[in-house]
Amino acid sequence: MDIREYCRPKSIEEAYELLCSEGAAIIGGGAFLNLGDRQLSKAVDIGDLDLSFIKEDESRVEIGAASTLRDIELNDITRQAFEGVLSKTAASIMGVQLRNVATLGGTIYGKYGFSDMITTLLALNAQVELYKAGAMSLESYLNREHEKDIILKVSIEKEVTKVFYEGVRKTGTDFSMLNAAAAMVDGEFRLCIGSRPGRAKLAKGAMNFLNGIDSAKGSAGIAAILASEELTFGTDARASDTYRKELCKTLVRHCVTEVLE
Amino acid sequence: MKEVNKSIPKKEGLGLSFGKPAYTDDLAPRDSLIVKVLRSPFAFARIKDIRTEAAEKLEGIKCVLTYRNVPRNIVTRAGQGYPEPSPHDKFIFDKYVRYIGDEVAAVAAENEAAALEALKLIEVDYEILEPVLDYEKAVDHPSVIHPEKEAHEMFPIGYKPERNIAAEYHMSFGDMEEALDKCEYVVTERYYTQAQNHTAMETHTSLAYVDLQGRLTIVSSTQTPFHARRIAAEALGLPIEQIRVIKPRIGGGYGGKQSLHGEFITALTALRTGRPAKLVYTREEVFEASYTRHPMRIDVTIGADRDANIKAIDMKVLSNTGAYGEHALTVFMVAGSKTLPLYNKAEAVSFGGTVVYTNTTPAGAFRGYGAIQGNFALESTIDILAENIGIDPMEFRTRNMIKEGESSPVFRIMGEGTEGVDMVMESCKLDYCMKRAMELSGWKDKSKRRRQNGKKIKGIGGAIAMQGSGIPCIDMGSAVLKLNDGGFFNLMIGATDIGTGSDTILAQIAAETLGVSTDKIAVYSSDTDLTPFDCGAYASSTTYVSGNAVQKAAMKMKAQIEAAAADRLGLLTEESEFDGEAIWAKDRSKSISLKELSTELYYSYKQKQLLVCGSYCGEISPPPFMAGFAEIEIDIETGKIDLVDYTAVVDCGVTINPKLALIQVEGGLVQGIGMTLYEDVKRTEEGRLLTNDFIKYKIPTRKEINKLTVEFAESYEPTGPHGAKSVGEIGIDTPPAAIANAIYNAVGVRFTKLPITPEDVLLALKKKAFDMD
Amino acid sequence: MNISFRINGTNKNVDIKPGELLYDVLKSIGISSVKKACETSSCGVCTVLLDGRPIASCSYLAAKAHGHEITTIEGVSREAEILGSLMNSEGAIQCGFCTPGFMLTVIAMKRELQNPDEQAIKNYLVSNLCRCSGYEGQLRAVKLYMEVPQ
Ligand SMILES: Cc1cc2nc3c(=O)[nH]c(=O)nc-3n(C[C@H](O)[C@H](O)[C@H](O)COP(=O)(O)OP(=O)(O)OC[C@H]3O[C@@H](n4cnc5c(N)ncnc54)[C@H](O)[C@@H]3O)c2cc1C
């Protein structure tokens, strides 16, 4: 990585100011940034901004943007809340070396198609809080144009009664060829598919169907077909669109079945 | 046996685990120039013009090399016996670039940043040519990949560059038509294997400097230092006496470092600048621009009579050597020569095919060396045939496979690029391996029924394999053994320890022969100035070939010690006997300890140095054998295949060091498993490699390896050092066929193309409209 | 820019380029034990401990190490000696290129996990690739090591 200046701001205001200059970027864990041949005029390290926390109250769980995937995996709150799905999702990603470094902020900001965490968070209807743009749903954040801002934290309302995540990988350290998560949030069914290989998306048609029916019987299979038909799938070095579509049916069936149980 | 068949820890093991400086990059002087290579962005192009002035002017740039300012000598980079059976088709740099990643130019700079910057400043005008990317269309393609007039073969290997043919070979015995006519059952099938990458953890690294005497020293992560010296001399146009090659510790090879990589470039840089220069490949360069396994298309026909006797085997191969022909002929021949003898009672056997050039990353040597490709095809077909006959596939194998005391005409007909040698299997415990592996894996129970557990189905399948132990009549190893005062020895060997532990096992062989303990042997390998010739670490040769050389040297040394002691004790030579500690008169009347004798020899009594050399070139190449069984579990909803257990029972003769032999087999198995299930190679339509890093090219992690069950057969090879054969390659051969057979046994779908991915499995299952109930 | 960190128990002050990676800085201060094999956080060969936790030094900005404690195999010599001997007895050090990074990860695991079962061990070590050994020998050594009293 080619970095002209490395800054460790002491306040968020300062960090934002630095970020606004041409060619500046936030450094979370820096693990993903390192993959590209990036040139930065300023690298703005958010390590001193107290953004590494995981806390909860009666109504929500909050995770600071500088928390690492390993923090999320090991923290008692994330291991218990939402049936431990955040911890489980984090634990499925690569190895400890990466999880000790990769941050939640970097994960969200990157909007990576292969992301497992985004899939789960989207199913949980997580909110993202940005310094400038304020709070918004993760879904709206993902649909926004990339804008310079600082992700401060992610929060999840404790309205989730049931949730399930699953990804299929070739080997223990691969990206998911497809991943999916389903959740019952405030009585509403949410279903999200990622690594298509495009960015994770809610399967709205399947969700509508699931939310509109009374009996759960056979609905997993129908939801699977609906989701696989409404979403688009692509081909890359990992898997073909055809295979992903098939996997989508399988994973949706599993997720829906688990959540309806 | 005191010192062999004993798991002595590797001599350098602890030092390596502490990360002591040991590998090529660790040894580079601090002021080494950093060399970087500009690589072709096109699969096939001619360089019309190349402008390097801007790069040369950049601060910190010491040297820029292109085809215009380097010697133009055509060589093969394949580290093989000389004259090589590979075509000479490679210049250091050429006007033509033949694959994405081919060398266009190199720069040497004071630091990496400057070198990378300079690469960007080199301007190249390319005339883009139509590439040959599909190897099934390479022969007589309008694009000729090697139009240069200098390209040539060293002896007839069927070289026809104008037709994109790098090598061709055919052999047969018996009357195929007649034999097939007699067969009640005949199966024909076509198989494909992929361009697996070695992925040694240490990327290809070379360092060169000019020493005090003005000689060129090349330190390189090479498996073949002596071949490297010869080839570098040829390419650089230097007298060979001007070159020294040092092989330090190597971070994994598996065949990938059996061909030269950056050595020409670092050598030229050092010669031009007078400065040490190093080139460390990036992982991407390893994937795109080193070597791969030869992808092959193999057509197999096997016929058996009514009583399940194999009567005829026909194997036709199309092999893709990529842009250059390293190991083209020999890897392809081994696909037959190290599989066909398994079923030695066939009356008619034919083998043949073509190795073609394409505009893809060159293929080269890779553990298994063609045998793994051939084994996949042969051993899959055996299962198909057994099913057609209605016989248990293991019974079918047992009935037809080679046994101790038997031979195969293939041994005589096929060598590596030349004729082979006749040999009788003096040690072949294949029947035991088969029986024991069936027991250990639970074949009898597990093969009978398809075991289902929810959405998962288990299956078991097996295969047998053979390899060789060095290349007979061609490859030579040698050893120098020196006695020191105090009674310890230096063992100097050209044999190339690339992580295999050969330094330790060769010391064990010397110790056993001398009767001393292994810690009395200090080992040094390998350095073309200081150690005697050895062909290098390939063809499973080190234990057998170099081991025999060590044994010979040690026998000579023992005789010299006994002679010196006899002289000292006033005995006839025949009357003295060395027992490892002391030299005794045979009647036990007097003795002198080795320690005393050796110290006197150097300081006080008839002073002289005891130093011996032994060399060995095998007349035969006794094959190790094995039986491998894979138990797998298929998730029929995702197509994912989990390997439950892999059982291997191996006959490699006496295991000189059982723990090290075990790891050789386990490591080989996992590479074979990787090739079978995970290591997918994808390119764009333009021929750019997509799977060019560890994020996309997936080698097995420890999570994929559930359980390996490995045992050795009791076996003794009379021609081997203390009964040993080889064990370096055999482990890799069976997984493709065994796993494919297991998948078939589980779900009834036959896969004939590697790797077998979850995608292939799920889509095939769907196609078959597989019904769980 | 200037950063200071502790390396194997001693304080170190170094001038670095802002974009420099920890791996390169460690090399430049003469630590030979850390190797690199992938540059993409994928193989574990370049593992060092940052405040006791394994990270991939090939993908970690040196600037981020400012104020932290870095440990390489040289800094855990007692544990390395025990684990290294166990590994060597199992024949599990083949080319050895992956070994220092692997051993550091195992040492961190032992400090972090209590009585991990085989699956937990594999999960912890999953991104430590080894192309030579086939992993089983490493596992045999690790199981023995986990039994050694701290
Ligand atoms: C080899 C490898 C394999 C991986 N495999 C998986 C996988 O299987 N599944 C998975 O889900 N993920 C995977 N990841 C991604 C990983 O989980 C992280 O998402 C990724 O590393 C980004 O986190 P980081 O902290 O390293 O981000 P950085 O590299 O620091 O930053 C990434 C981007 O986010 C920006 N950024 C960082 N923090 C903030 C912030 N607080 N506010 C605004 N912008 C910010 C940066 O400027 C940069 O553009 C993998 C990553 C690697 C390197």
Ligand code: FES
């Ligand atoms: S070199 Fe850093 S993880 Fe591979």
Ligand code: FES
């Ligand atoms: S010992 Fe060679 S990679 Fe692990």
